[in-house]
Amino acid sequence: EVQLVESGGGLVQPGGSLRLSCAASGFTFSSYAMSWVRQAPGKGLEWVSGISGSGYSTYYADSVKGRFTISRDNSKNTLYLQMNSLRADDTAVFYCAKQNGDYSEFDYWGQGTLVTVSS
Amino acid sequence: SYVLTQPPSVSVAPGKTARITCGGNNIGRKSVHWYQQKPGQAPVLVIYYDSDRPSGIPERFSGSNSGNTATLTISRVEAGDEADYYCQVWDSNSDHLFGGGTKLTVL
Numbered sequence: 001e002v003q004l005v006e007s008g009g010g011l012v013q014p015g016g017s018l019r020l021s022c023a024a025s026g027f028t029f030s031s032y033a034m035s036w037v038r039q040a041p042g043k044g045l046e047w048v049s050g051i052s053g054s055g056y057s058t059y060y061a062d063s064v065k066g067r068f069t070i071s072r073d074n075s076k077n078t079l080y081l082q083m084n085s086l087r088a089d090d091t092a093v094f095y096c097a098k099q100n101g102d103y104s105e106f107d108y109w110g111q112g113t114l115v116t117v118s119s
Numbered sequence: 120s121y122v123l124t125q126p127p128s129v130s131v132a133p134g135k136t137a138r139i140t141c142g143g144n145n146i147g148r149k150s151v152h153w154y155q156q157k158p159g160q161a162p163v164l165v166i167y168y169d170s171d172r173p174s175g176i177p178e179r180f181s182g183s184n185s186g187n188t189a190t191l192t193i194s195r196v197e198a199g200d201e202a203d204y205y206c207q208v209w210d211s212n213s214d215h216l217f218g219g220g221t222k223l224t225v226l
Contacts, residue, residue, distance in 0.1 A: 035215065037162075037215075037217075044203075044205065044217060044218075044219050044220040045154070045156075045162065045205050045207075045217040045220070046217065047214060047215035047216065047217065050214065050215065059214050061214065095161055095162070100167070103209040104150070104152075104167070104168075104209070105152035105164055105167040105168070105207070106152070106154070106162070106164065106207070106215075107164050107167070107173065108164075109161040109162050109163070110161060111161050112161055
């Protein structure tokens with residue numbers, strides 16, 4: 001059974017940093033691209049960042065480019081999102097999602113972790 | 120950049136058919152995926168590659184895609200289908216892109 005479990009969310013001040021983690025199990029982690037998708041309170045889904053199975057290729061939404069860094073440790077079956085220079089409009093539930101292919105659907109999602117940016 | 124347009128809300132009586140659209144320029148040339156999200160829960164994939172259903176998704180859920188509109192069709196709607204529905208595509212300029220979402224209300 002595929003499981004994705006996010007952690008690391010919390011309250012952070014504007015300009016601060018936070019690192020999210022996503023522990024994966026139930027599939028060959030290194031064979032699949034992964035992404036982070038966020039959802040601001042009461043709003044829709046927004047893709048944030050993606051990474052290839054090897055970790056060599058990374059992709060970012062314009063809204064986070066230069067501030068967020070996605071990475072993965074295939075030996076630990078874990079996906080990360082380092083978030084710097086956080087702003088109030090980064091407040092959202094962050095989901096990690098498994099991709100069935102590099103440019104295809106998100107077939108499994110974690111339960112999400114809430115990031116609140118506020119002073 | 121590419122834009123996906125969904126109606127904010129759709130209402131349907133139980134047992135009837137709901138159709139949720141996703142508009143985009145020549146979206147028929149792209150692969151469209153659909154997600155269902157119930158309050159307080161993570162999204163769930165219900166249709167991928169325009170019309171394929173993941174295992175465990177009822178046959179009542181179907182999809183089509185042509186021209187400038189992709190459609191998610193839910194037949195014999197049940198109260199448990201009430202949720203937000205999002206379409207999603209991959210675009211070379213926008214990477215993964217979601218529509219704004221449609222709230223399905225079962226009357």
